[in-house]
Amino acid sequence: MKVYKPGFIGCGNMASAIIGGIKQAGITELYVFDKDMEKCRAFDGATICKSVDDVVKSADIIFLCVKPNILPEVLKEITVEGKAFVSIAAGITVEKIRELLRPAARIMRIMPNTPLLVGKGAICIQMPTDLSEGEQIFIEEIFSAIGIVEHVGGNLMDSVTGVSGSGPAYVYMFIDALAKAGAKHGLPEDVSLRLAVQTFEGACEMLKQTGDTPSQLIHNVCSPGGTTIEAMKIFDMNETRGIIEWAVDACVAKSKELSK
Numbered sequence: 001m002k003v004y005k006p007g008f009i010g011c012g013n014m015a016s017a018i019i020g021g022i023k024q025a026g027i028t029e030l031y032v033f034d035k036d037m038e039k040c041r042a043f044d045g046a047t048i049c050k051s052v053d054d055v056v057k058s059a060d061i062i063f064l065c066v067k068p069n070i071l072p073e074v075l076k077e078i079t080v081e082g083k084a085f086v087s088i089a090a091g092i093t094v095e096k097i098r099e100l101l102r103p104a105a106r107i108m109r110i111m112p113n114t115p116l117l118v119g120k121g122a123i124c125i126q127m128p129t130d131l132s133e134g135e136q137i138f139i140e141e142i143f144s145a146i147g148i149v150e151h152v153g154g155n156l157m158d159s160v161t162g163v164s165g166s167g168p169a170y171v172y173m174f175i176d177a178l179a180k181a182g183a184k185h186g187l188p189e190d191v192s193l194r195l196a197v198q199t200f201e202g203a204c205e206m207l208k209q210t211g212d213t214p215s216q217l218i219h220n221v222c223s224p225g226g227t228t229i230e231a232m233k234i235f236d237m238n239e240t241r242g243i244i245e246w247a248v249d250a251c252v253a254k255s256k257e258l259s260k
Ligand SMILES: NC(=O)C1=CN([C@@H]2O[C@H](COP(=O)(O)OP(=O)(O)OC[C@H]3O[C@@H](n4cnc5c(N)ncnc54)[C@H](OP(=O)(O)O)[C@@H]3O)[C@@H](O)[C@H]2O)C=CC1
Pocket: 009, 010, 011, 012, 013, 014, 015, 033, 034, 035, 036, 039, 052, 065, 066, 067, 068, 070, 074, 088, 089, 090, 111, 112, 113, 114, 165, 166
C-alpha cells in the first residue's frame, strides 16, 4: 500500500477517532490544525500547523473535520491547488465542496460514526470518488482498522446519515430507557445498565454470527404464552417501528436540507 501524509482541519470528536485509526495503521507522519491549539496538542507526534492552508500545503490527503456550517469558511481559506480532500460533514454534497474549493481539488465524501473511537465504526464511502486508486486504498485501509467500510452512490449519503451516522444516539436512547425501566422495577441502576448494554451487544453478535434475520431472532425469544410477547404487544400497539421510521425521516430530511 502506498502511504500518504494525512492532514486534519478540525480536531474534535471525529478527528480524534480517525487519527486513532491512522495510528493503528502504523502511520506516524500527520498534520493537524484546529482554531483551538490545545486540541491539536492532544495528538502525540502530530505536526501542529499554523493555519488551514498550512495543513493543505504539508499533507497529501486532508480530512475536513469541522461542523457543516463552518466548512464553507474553511474551504475559502484554501489556496493550494491539486490536493485530495476527505469530507465527513453531514449533508454537504461533493458538488457543494467542489464549488467552494480550488478547481483542481479532488474530493471524497464519507460518513463515519462515533464508535470509530473504540474500533467499531460504520463508515460509508460515496462512490465514485475523485481520489486515485492508491489514495482510495489508503483511506479504506485506515477505516478498516477501526470499523466496517461500505460504499453507496451519492444520492444515498443522507440515508446513511439517518441510519449509521446518527444511529449511535438512537441506540444509546433505547439502552438508557431499558436500563431506567429496570431500575424502576428495583434493579440497582448500575446493574440494570450493564444488563441492558450486554443484552444489546449479545443481540448484535447473534445477528452477525447466526445470519438469521431480526424477525427470526425476535420469534426465538418470544415463547408462546410467555413474557416477551407481552412487551412486543406494547411496542406494536404504540407503533414503535413507525416512530423509528419517522425519526429517521426527520434526520434524512435535515441532511438533505443542509445540502441546499
Ligand atoms: N459527531 C458525530 O457523531 C459525527 C459527526 N460527523 C461530522 O463530523 C464533523 C465534525 O464533527 P465533530 O467531530 O463531532 O465536531 P467537533 O465540534 O467535536 O469538532 C470540530 C472541531 O473543529 C474546530 N473548528 C471550528 N472552526 C474551525 C476552523 N475555522 N478551523 C479549524 N478548526 C475549527 C472546533 O473548534 P470549536 O469547538 O472551538 O468550535 C472543533 O474542535 C461534522 O461535519 C459532522 O457533520 C459525521 C459523522 C458522525
